[in-house]
Structures are given as structure tokens and as C-alpha cells.
Amino acid sequence: MSDLAGQSGAAYEPRQQAGCSQHIDDRQFARWTRLLEGRAGLFIAPERKSFLASGLRARMRETGCGDLGEYYRLLSSPARQAREWPLLVDQLTVHETCFFRHAASMGLVEDVVLPGFPDRKTVFKAWSVACSTGEEAYSLAMLIDRFCTDRGAGLRFGVTGTDISLPSLRQAKAASYIERRLKDIPEDLRQRYCTPVTQSRFEVKKRLRERICFAQLNLCDVASSPMADMDLVFCQNLLIYYDRERRLEIVNSLSDCLGPGGVLVLGPGELLNWQHPHMEKVRYKDTLAYRRTD
Numbered sequence: 001m002s003d004l005a006g007q008s009g010a011a012y013e014p015r016q017q018a019g020c021s022q023h024i025d026d027r028q029f030a031r032w033t034r035l036l037e038g039r040a041g042l043f044i045a046p047e048r049k050s051f052l053a054s055g056l057r058a059r060m061r062e063t064g065c066g067d068l069g070e071y072y073r074l075l076s077s078p079a080r081q082a083r084e085w086p087l088l089v090d091q092l093t094v095h096e097t098c099f100f101r102h103a104a105s106m107g108l109v110e111d112v113v114l115p116g117f118p119d120r121k122t123v124f125k126a127w128s129v130a131c132s133t134g135e136e137a138y139s140l141a142m143l144i145d146r147f148c149t150d151r152g153a154g155l156r157f158g159v160t161g162t163d164i165s166l167p168s169l170r171q172a173k174a175a176s177y178i179e180r181r182l183k184d185i186p187e188d189l190r191q192r193y194c195t196p197v198t199q200s201r202f203e204v205k206k207r208l209r210e211r212i213c214f215a216q217l218n219l220c221d222v223a224s225s226p227m228a229d230m231d232l233v234f235c236q237n238l239l240i241y242y243d244r245e246r247r248l249e250i251v252n253s254l255s256d257c258l259g260p261g262g263v264l265v266l267g268p269g270e271l272l273n274w275q276h277p278h279m280e281k282v283r284y285k286d287t288l289a290y291r292r293t294d
């Protein structure tokens with residue numbers, strides 16, 4: 001995991017429409033997907049071939065490469081690869097997100113996960129996996145902070161937001177959003193945790209920001225990461241980009257990061273018929289969640 005200290009912001013746009021489509025044949029597709037998966041842990045499903053082609057073309061345009069071979073060489077060049085790889089990864093990932101994106105899952109956190117947290121424990125640890133520009137991590141932090149305050153002295157919490165994309169993480173850390181995004185935050189939480197900075201922007205208050213840390217973490221490296229003993233692991237709108245085999249690997253490794261009684265929240269429909277000897281389903285309308293039983 002790499003910390004983000006000292007890095008500055010960059011613009012956020014969903015990437016699906018970037019560039020125009022360029023043909024890549026099956027052999028090239030296989031070569032590029034092998035490279036992306038091996039080097040960056042990025043999986044591009046065969047049906048997203050034109051998305052890969054558009055993304056590569058956009059980066060080729062930016063770097064002035066005339067063809068795929070030249071761009072491939074640039075990515076292997078010791079002098080230029082360190083700068084280009086994060087830009088390519090950012091180009092090939094979808095960063096769309098918003099505050100309180102899936103209301104039912106947030107309801108589950110508020111109604112089931114937090115009230116079920118044992119009185120004897122003093123620190124609640126939550127993780128927003130693939131947090132993009134931070135809205136999910138801040139949404140969770142708002143709910144958890146309100147719960148801790150209501151419960152009284154003695155309960156502290158921390159939220160970790162991780163993602164593969166450094167530009168997204170820089171924005172998450174800045175905690176500054178356009179005013180339009182405020183509408184997604186329930187009124188009482190908006191009053192409590194958000195403050196205007198200009199007419200068109202607001203930021204998350206420092207008191208809440210201090211409870212959250214953002215770091216780069218590739219999903220492939222979860223097993224060797226320090227993420228452990230979590231009370232809540234929240235992973236939504238990420239598994240959809242992976243095939244079933246990889247989804248199972250990811251969910252198994254996320255489950256291993258939970259402490260006893262910890263809950264894993266996925267997006268509804270993101271994983272069908274999954275079973276794990278130490279995980280039981282949490283029943284809550286329109287959600288998909290599992291609790292660690294051992």
C-alpha cells in the first residue's frame with residue numbers, strides 16, 4: 001500500500017467515452033490484457049475490447065505514440081514507465097461514484113452493522129474498497145461518527161479508503177466537491193459534516209477528515225496488505241468488472257480481512273451463490289452482505 005502524502009489534485013471524469021474506438025485484433029487484445037493483469041492487476045473482460053482500444057488510443061494521443069508497438073515500448077521504458085503506468089491505469093478504470101450511492105446498503109450499516117457492534121469494543125474499523133474519489137468513505141464516516149457520538153464517550157473509529165487510481169485518491173484526500181453533490185447527502189448529515197468553501201464547492205469538515213486515511217491498494221495485493229480485523233468492509237461497483245473466478249478470489253480475500261462479527265457489504269447482484277465456511281448472509285432488503293462467524 002502506498003501512502004498519498006504530498007500529492008496534488010487532478011480532474012475526475014468517467015472514462016467510458018474517452019477517445020474513439022480503434023480496432024485491436026484478438027492477439028493484440030490477449031497481449032494487452034496479459035500485460036495489464038500481470039503488471040497492474042487490471043482485468044479487462046473480452047466484451048470490453050473497444051473500451052480497451054479507446055483507452056489505449058487516448059494515451060497514445062497524449063504521449064504522441066504513432067502505433068500500439070511504440071506505446072508498448074514507452075510503457076517498458078525505464079525512463080518513462082513510472083509516469084505512464086498510473087495514467088494508463090486511470091484511463092482504464094471507471095471512477096463514477098457519489099455520496100450515499102446505494103441507500104439500502106447505507107441503511108444496513110446504520111440499522112444492522114453499527115447497532116450490532118459489541119459494547120465491549122472501543123474502536124470501529126471500516127474499509128471502503130475501491131473508494132474512487134472518496135464519497136463512499138466519507139458517507140460511511142458520517143454514519144459511523146454520528147453513531148459513535150450518540151453512543152457516548154469511549155467509542156472511536158477509523159475509515160480507510162483504498163483504490164488503484166492515484167488521481168482519484170488525490171481528490172478523495174482533498175475532500176472538496178462541487179456543490180451539486182451535496183444533494184446526495186441527507187440534510188442532517190450535510191449540516192453536521194459539510195461546509196461551503198466557495199459558492200460552487202463544499203468540503204468535508206476537518207474533524208471527520210481526520211478519521212479517514214486514503215492509500216493506494218491494488219485488489220490483487222489484498223492478501224499481503226495490512227488490512228485486517230475490520231468491522232466493516234464495503235466493496236461496491238468493482239466486482240462487476242471481473243469474471244466469476246476473479247470475483248470469488250477477491251471476495252475470499254476481503255473476507256479474510258474481517259474480524260470476528262465483521263460485515264462485508266457488496267453491491268446487490270454482484271456475486272451469486274457464494275459460500276464460505278466462516279461467512280453467513282445478513283438479511284436486509286435490497287442488499288448483499290455477509291457476517292464473519294468465527
Ligand SMILES: C[S@@+](CC[C@H](N)C(=O)[O-])C[C@H]1O[C@@H](n2cnc3c(N)ncnc32)[C@H](O)[C@@H]1O
Pocket residue numbers: 040041042093094095096097098101129130131132133136162163164165168217218219220235236237238
Ligand atoms: C466505479 S468505481 C466505484 C466507487 C465506489 N466503490 C462506488 O461504488 O461508488 C470503481 C473503482 O475501482 C477502482 N479499481 C479498479 N480496479 C482496481 C484494482 N485492481 N484495485 C483497486 N481498485 C481498483 C477504480 O480505480 C475505481 O475508482
